[in-house]
Amino acid sequence: MMQESGTETKSNGSAIQNGSGGSNHLLECGGLREGRSNGETPAVDIGAADLAHAQQQQQQALQVARQLLLQQQQQQQVSGLKSPKRNDKQPALQVPVSVAMMTPQVITPQQMQQILQQQVLSPQQLQVLLQQQQALMLQQVIVLPPPPACLPQNPGQQQVATQQLAFQQQLLQMQQLQQQHLLSLQRQGLLTIQPGQPALPLQPLAQGMIPTELQQLWKEVTSAHTAEETTGNNHSSLDLTTTCVSSSAPSKTSLIMNPHASTNGQLSVHTPKRESLSHEEHPHSHPLYGHGVCKWPGCEAVCEDFQSFLKHLNSEHALDDRSTAQCRVQMQVVQQLELQLAKDKERLQAMMTHLHVKSTEPKAAPQPLNLVSSVTLSKSASEASPQSLPHTPTTPTAPLTPVTQGPSVITTTSMHTVGPIRRRYSDKYNVPISSADIAQNQEFYKNAEVRPPFTYASLIRQAILESPEKQLTLNEIYNWFTRMFAYFRRNAATWKGAIRTNLSLHKCFIRVEDEFGSFWTVDDEEFKRGRHIQRGRPRKYCPDENFDELVAHNPSLIKNMQSSHAYCTPLNAALQASMAENSIPLYTTASMGNPTLGNLASAIREELNGAMEHTNSNESDSSPGRSPMQAVHPVHVKEEPLDPEEAEGPLSLVTTANHSPDFDHDRDYEDEPVNEDME
DNA sequence: CCTCGCGTAAACACCA
C-alpha cells in the first residue's frame, strides 16, 4: 500500500555523493580495461592480481606525478618560462569533458622527457615519474586480455608470461635507476631516506617546513644538478593512460583548492583550469600578481601596475637556476599541502562514515549527500537547478541535513539539529526545495526516522511536482509522505491533519475537481511567495457560536472564483517552470500531462463569466453544476484577496470592495484593495 | 518584547 506509486525513480541519490562524478567517466574511459583486469580474472595467477593491485597504487602515483608536472608547467607558464618545445595547445584529447576538466593538461611523453632533461627534477619528481613509467607498463600489461591462468596449456599464456617477465625486468631496471638517483641525491646531502624506502620521500622531507627552511632549500637545490637521463621509453598511449586513470579524489581536491589559501602570498595553489580561465577572462589578472605585489615566492616586489609587474617577472624571474629551483620548492609545498588535504579529507570521510553508520537502519547507510565537503564538491556537478536552490546562508535549504536524536547526517553547509527543533526556510519567501534536496537525502529519510527539515508545504509541493501529472490526491500525498519519509509512518493523524491544514492554508495549493474526485496541484510561483490564504476578517473561533451564522456574515468563507486570468496564467507558467526546474523532461507542459489542467484556463474563464453574471452571488462553489464548464471541470480555487500586482484587469470586479474596518488591523489586508464583505 | 511562520490540535462541514 505504501509503496504503490512507482514514481520514485530518482537516480541521483547516491551518484552525487562523494563527488564521484568521475566514476562514470572511469567507466567510459578506463572501465573496460579495469573491468577486464579486475572483474574477470577470478582466482587467477597471483601475478595478474598483483599487477591489478599495483596498478591502483601506481595510478595514484601517476596522479601525483602529473600534478607535479602540471604545477611545474604552470609555474613555468606564469613565470614566463617556456619549455623549449612545449606545445601551446595540448593535443586533442579524447576524454570525457569532465575528466578533461579535472585534468586540464596532460603531460605528453615529449614533455615528460623535456622536463626530465631540464635536470631540475627533484628526487620526488623523478620517483613519481619512474612510477609513472612503471604504471604505464602495468597498464600495457593489463590491457592485454586476461589470461585464463588456470589453464596450463593455454598457448597465449606463455606469451603473457614472457611479457610479464620482460615487464618485470624493466621494472627492475627502473627501480635500480630510481635508486641510483636517490643514492646520488643522498650523497649530495639533499635527501635523507633509506635506499629501499618505497614511499615518496617528500613527506618527511617537506613536513614541518618553514619559510627559512624553504629558503635554505632553494639555495641548496640551485646547486644541485643531477644528470639523469631517462631511457626514453615513451609511449604513445601515455596521454590516454594518464587521462583515464585520473579520476580519484586527490586530483580533484587539488584542482579545486582555494587559490587564496595561501600564507602571506607565499603559497598559491591554482588550478590550471581556473588559471587559464582567469587569464582569458581577465587579461590583467595574474596569479603571481596581486595587490600591487609580485607574489613570486619570496619576492614580494612592489609593482605599480600590471605592465611593470610583467617586466619584473620577465627580468627577475626569468628562466634560470634560481627560478627553477623555486618552482621545485613550490611544487613541494603544493604537494605537501595536497597531502595534508588528502589526509584531512580522509579523516573527514572517516568521521562522517562513522557518524553515518550509526543510522537507525544500518543497511540504509544513506551516504550523507553533501558529505563531500564544499571544498571538494564541484558546484557544477549536476547541481540542482539554480533557481530552485539558492544556497544562501540564510536559507538552510539543501541537505538541511538533519541531525537528530538518533541518526545524524552532517554536511558542510550546515550542521543542524532538527528533531524537535523546527527548521524553516526564509521567512520572507519560501525557498522551494529542489528534487535534488530530497533526492540526495532520499535514502536517508526513507530509512531513518528523522523528521525532514522541510516544511509541510515544501514537502507537499515536492510530492505534487514529483508526480507525473503534477497533481495528487490527498491520499496520494499521504502515500508519498509515508513512502519517502520514515518519520511519517507514525502519528499519521498528526501529520495528515497538518497536510490537510497546509493544503487549505497555502495559496499555492489548488484543489481541482474532476468527475473522479479531487486532486491537488501546486502553483510554484505562489509557493515561492509563501503566502497563506487570506481569510476574511479575523475571526475568533468560538465553538459555541453558530458557525453557519458566521459564514453568513463572512463571505470570505465562501469560495468563489476570482482572478482567473491573473491566476491561471501564472499557474501554468509556474507549473512549467517547476517542471523545468525539476528536470523532468517527460512532461513538458502541464496541459500535455494533464488534460484537466490544460483546460484549467478555459474552465476558469468560463467560471469567471459565470461569476460575472452573479457578481453578488454568495453561493458556495461547491454547489455543482453552476455552469456547464464547471460541471465538466469544477475547479475550486481558494479565495484570496487580490494583491495589487495581481489585481490588474477587469477581474477585480469579482470582488467588491467594502470590507469591514477592522481589517486594518490585519497586516495582510493593508495592501489589499478589495475584499468582499457583502451584507 | 514583538512579529511572523510553522506545526499541532481541534472543531466543524460536507460527502460517500
Add this chain to the structure above:
DNA sequence: ATGGTGTTTACGCGAG
C-alpha cells in the same frame, strides 16, 4: 453512523 476530506481557528514555539 462512520470515515475521509476540506476549512478554519487557536495556540505554542522558535527565529528574526
